[in-house]
Each structure stands twice: as structure tokens, then as C-alpha cells.
Amino acid sequence: MSSPAPPLALIAELTHRCPLACPYCSNPLELASASTELDTATWLRLIDEAAALGVLHLHLTGGEPMARRDLNDIIAHAHARGLYINLITAGVTLDAGRLALLREAGLDHIQLSFQDAEAEGGDHIGGLRGGHARKLAAARLIADSDIALTLNFVVHRANLERLEQMIALAEQLGAQRMEIAHTQYHGWAMRNRAALLPTAAQLDAANATVTQARARLAARLRIDYVVPDYFAEYPKACMGGWARNTLLVDPTGRAMPCHAAHGIPGMDWPRLRETSLGAAWRSAPFERFRGTGWMPEPCRSCERREIDWGGCRCQALALTGHAERTDPVCVKSPDHAMVAALAAAAGNDASATVPVAWQYRSAKPDPTTAR
Amino acid sequence: MSARIPRLAPGVRFRHDATRDAWVLLAPERLLLPDEIACAVLHEIDGVRDEAVIVDRLAEHYDAPRALIAGDVATLIDGLIADGVLRA
Ligand code: SF4
Numbered sequence: 001m002s003s004p005a006p007p008l009a010l011i012a013e014l015t016h017r018c019p020l021a022c023p024y025c026s027n028p029l030e031l032a033s034a035s036t037e038l039d040t041a042t043w044l045r046l047i048d049e050a051a052a053l054g055v056l057h058l059h060l061t062g063g064e065p066m067a068r069r070d071l072n073d074i075i076a077h078a079h080a081r082g083l084y085i086n087l088i089t090a091g092v093t094l095d096a097g098r099l100a101l102l103r104e105a106g107l108d109h110i111q112l113s114f115q116d117a118e119a120e121g122g123d124h125i126g127g128l129r130g131g132h133a134r135k136l137a138a139a140r141l142i143a144d145s146d147i148a149l150t151l152n153f154v155v156h157r158a159n160l161e162r163l164e165q166m167i168a169l170a171e172q173l174g175a176q177r178m179e180i181a182h183t184q185y186h187g188w189a190m191r192n193r194a195a196l197l198p199t200a201a202q203l204d205a206a207n208a209t210v211t212q213a214r215a216r217l218a219a220r221l222r223i224d225y226v227v228p229d230y231f232a233e234y235p236k237a238c239m240g241g242w243a244r245n246t247l248l249v250d251p252t253g254r255a256m257p258c259h260a261a262h263g264i265p266g267m268d269w270p271r272l273r274e275t276s277l278g279a280a281w282r283s284a285p286f287e288r289f290r291g292t293g294w295m296p297e298p299c300r301s302c303e304r305r306e307i308d309w310g311g312c313r314c315q316a317l318a319l320t321g322h323a324e325r326t327d328p329v330c331v332k333s334p335d336h337a338m339v340a341a342l343a344a345a346a347g348n349d350a351s352a353t354v355p356v357a358w359q360y361r362s363a364k365p366d367p368t369t370a371r
Numbered sequence: 372m373s374a375r376i377p378r379l380a381p382g383v384r385f386r387h388d389a390t391r392d393a394w395v396l397l398a399p400e401r402l403l404l405p406d407e408i409a410c411a412v413l414h415e416i417d418g419v420r421d422e423a424v425i426v427d428r429l430a431e432h433y434d435a436p437r438a439l440i441a442g443d444v445a446t447l448i449d450g451l452i453a454d455g456v457l458r459a
């Protein structure tokens with residue numbers, strides 16, 4: 001086995017703590033408590049190892065990374081190692097003082113998450129009253145600084161009606177970039193799938209809105225758009241391919257190739273309290289689905305195998321119970337019928353405007369629905 | 372045109388990557404690998420020099436006709452501005 005190309009990005013999930021409770025949160029159903037989080041010294045060591053390995057982008061995320069008191073120390077250390085630092089935040093605790101300190105420490109870019117274009121929907125989805133107004137204030141502060149600003153929107157049935165207002169908001173707030181991502185169905189989102197899955201009409205309208213906005217805004221506001229898997233013909237190259245360029249560390253120090261991989265059974269994830277990032281990158285769980293050698297048919301002989309790398313392992317697991325199967329989103333997958341049925345059911349659903357109850361993420365998942 | 376002073380857009384960094392022995396442009400969620408000519412121009416961009424000065428310096432350094440260099444530099448800067456990497 002030749003050694004893998006070095007990683008380009010490290011996603012550091014500093015904490016699972018968060019003042020919000022989004023029903024599609026990508027954190028696991030079992031959230032790590034503050035007492036199990038890695039300490040500062042370990043994070044600084046991991047940053048040294050990442051830089052030495054060849055990592056260029058560091059993404060600080062959570063939960064809410066601003067909940068870590070050592071955030072500035074972590075940023076300053078990564079900056080000194082030359083890493084490009086991106087902070088992914090809900091922004092509700094960001095004020096002018098904290099922003100100045102983040103900038104001083106060397107922060108390059110902030111991805112600010114919005115739950116909707118307006119307060120009523122945003123506060124409802126995030127589960128925090130007053131949250132939307134605080135995000136607006138944070139966005140204005142960032143836009144006035146020399147830190148680059150991206151607004152992130154996760155879109156789904158309950159907010160897609162306001163996609164145009166979301167784009168207008170990003171424009172008005174002076175963001176350089178915007179991410180519009182249809183919900184990915186893992187973890188909390190899987191539990192809330194029925195309430196989140198868009199209708200076919202909503203999806204068509206959304207695609208058209210994004211195409212028009214891109215043409216109009218060009219470089220003034222770059223729009224990255226993630227289409228919903230269930231309605232696509234081929235899957236996405238999840239994370240650009242399993243363990244090809246990204247490494248994620250969860251709050252307790254487990255290394256994984258993506259934020260949903262913790263659910264894959266039988267994987268002995270490297271524990272970075274005891275091992276190095278380089279050893280993790282070359283470890284057996286990272287090798288498990290790297291490249292094309294693991295692939296079953298139809299992927300093995302497919303001409304797209306080095307384009308989408310067989311799709312998402314976590315999605316294959318969530319839908320078929322087996323992580324090593326072809327992603328059922330793919331039209332060539334023997335399991336594709338179930339995805340087609342889900343998409344069709346949502347497409348026919350006339351109840352899109354009827355509010356559906358969802359389950360907020362919480363420290364203690366409801367035991368009756370826990371899997 | 373040549374009086375414009377190009378600088379990196381907010382959130383964009385130009386640095387050497389020792390692991391891959393290459394100069395890279397780092398931007399939000401993007402990694403760009405500028406070619407040799409682009410690198411030569413990017414090294415001249417410091418937020419102080421205007422385009423005419425950059426062209427002079429490159430023409431001298433490469434011992435090439437100024438008009439030729441001026442065209443290349445303008446095209447390159449235009450492209451990087453359209454791509455959101457530079458501002459002027
Ligand atoms: S998705 Fe929502 S709840 Fe989850 S970490 Fe982000 S802001 Fe917090």
C-alpha cells in the first residue's frame with residue numbers, strides 16, 4: 001500500500017456545546033459533554049501535526065466553537081503555523097470585542113450560519129428566541145472587518161419558500177460568499193426527515209432561483225449550492241472522497257474522515273490523545289473506504305468511480321444498513337428504489353405548508369425514538 | 372487602468388506550501404494553484420505598488436518588452452479580480 005496523499009484540510013470539532021438546537025444538526029445523537037473535550041495543549045499539538053502533514057485549511061466548528069474559552073489561543077497558534085483559519089459559528093455570542101480579538105489572533109474567514117431569512121422562522125428552527133437578531137448584528141460587524149464572510153443556509157421544507165430573501169439578505173449584509181445546502185440526512189436530520197424533505201416543486205423553484213442569482217451576482221457574491229441527494233441522479237463525492245483530502249477530529253479526540261462517520265459500526269477510530277494525526281491518516285479505518293479498492297459493483301466497474309468515489313458511506317449505511325454498499329442515491333444502485341420512493345412521496349405531498357413537529361437536538365435524545 | 376493598485380481580497384492568502392513545494396492561494400473554501408506567471412505577478416502585489424510599477428519591475432526582471440508584459444499582467448489581474456481573489 002503506497003502512502004496516501006497528505007490531507008489539505010482539518011475540521012476541528014472543538015465542542016458539541018451550542019446555544020442553538022437545530023433539528024438537522026450534524027452532531028451525533030449522543031453529544032459529548034464539556035468534561036470529555038480535548039484540552040488546549042492537545043489541540044495545539046494536533047495543529048502542529050496538521051501543519052507538518054501538509055494541511056492548509058483549518059475549520060473550527062462544533063457545536064459552537066465560540067463556547068471554547070481557549071478559542072483565541074487555538075487560532076493564534078494555527079495562524080503562526082501558516083494555516084488558513086475558518087470559524088464556523090452560529091454567531092449569537094459574537095460582539096465587537098470578541099471579533100477584534102479573533103482578528104488579532106489571525107482569523108481569516110467566518111462562516112455564519114442562518115436558519116432562515118427572517119426572525120420568526122430562524123428562531124423557530126434554531127430553537128433560540130432572539131437568535132436571528134443577534135446573527136444579523138454579528139454579520140454586520142464581520143462585514144465591516146477585514147475577515148471574509150460567508151453566510152450558510154441549510155434549506156429544507158420549512159424555509160425554502162424564502163430562498164430569494166436569503167440571497168437578498170446575504171447581498172444586503174455584504175457577504176462575499178454564500179452557501180445554500182439542502183439538508184443532509186444523517187444524525188438529527190434523519191430523525192426529522194419527514195418534516196425537512198422538500199417537495200419536488202420546492203426543489204425546482206430553488207434550483208431556478210439559484211441559477212438566476214448566480215448569473216446576476218457573479219463574483220460579487222459567490223454562491224455554493226449543495227443539491228439534495230435524494231433527487232439527484234448520481235451521488236456527490238462525499239467530502240471529495242473518503243479520506244482523500246479531509247480529516248475531522250471530534251471534541252473527544254477521535255479522528256474520522258467526516259462528521260457522520262462515527263455511526264459506522266466496527267470502526268476503531270484513532271484516538272488522538274494517544275496517537276498522532278499522521279498515524280490516524282494512515283490508519284485502518286481511514287484506509288477502509290479510501291480509493292476504489294473497497295468498491296462493490298456497480299461502482300467497481302463504473303466510469304464515475306473516481307468522480308464521486310461511490311458516494312457517501314454514511315448515507316449507504318443510513319439507508320441500507322451497510323456502509324460498504326453503493327450509495328443508494330445513485331440510479332445504478334440496486335437499492336435506488338427506496339430513495340426514489342422517498343423522493344416521490346415528498347414530491348406528491350400537498351401538506352408542505354402544514355407545519356410538522358420536529359425533534360430539536362438535545363443532550364438527552366428521547367429514549368423512545370433512540371436507535 | 373495601469374494606475375490601479377491591486378491587493379488580495381479580504382480572506383485571501385498567498386503562501387508557500389512546503390509539503391507540496393508550491394505557492395498556493397488560500398481563500399474561503401478554495402485552494403488555487405497559480406501557475407508560474409501568475410505567481411510572478413502575485414509576488415509583486417503588496418497593496419502599495421500600482422500596476423504600472425509592477426509591469427516595470429517584471430519587464431526589467433525578465434528583460435522582456437514592456438508592452439508584452441503589460442498585456443499579460445492586465446489579463447491576469449482582470450481574471451483574479453473576476454474570480455474574487457484580488458481587488459483594485
Ligand atoms: S447545526 Fe445548529 S445546533 Fe448544530 S451545532 Fe450548528 S447551530 Fe448548533
Ligand code: SF4
Nearest residue numbers: 299302304305310330
Ligand atoms: S455506480 Fe458507484 S461510482 Fe458509479 S455513479 Fe453510482 S455511486 Fe458513483
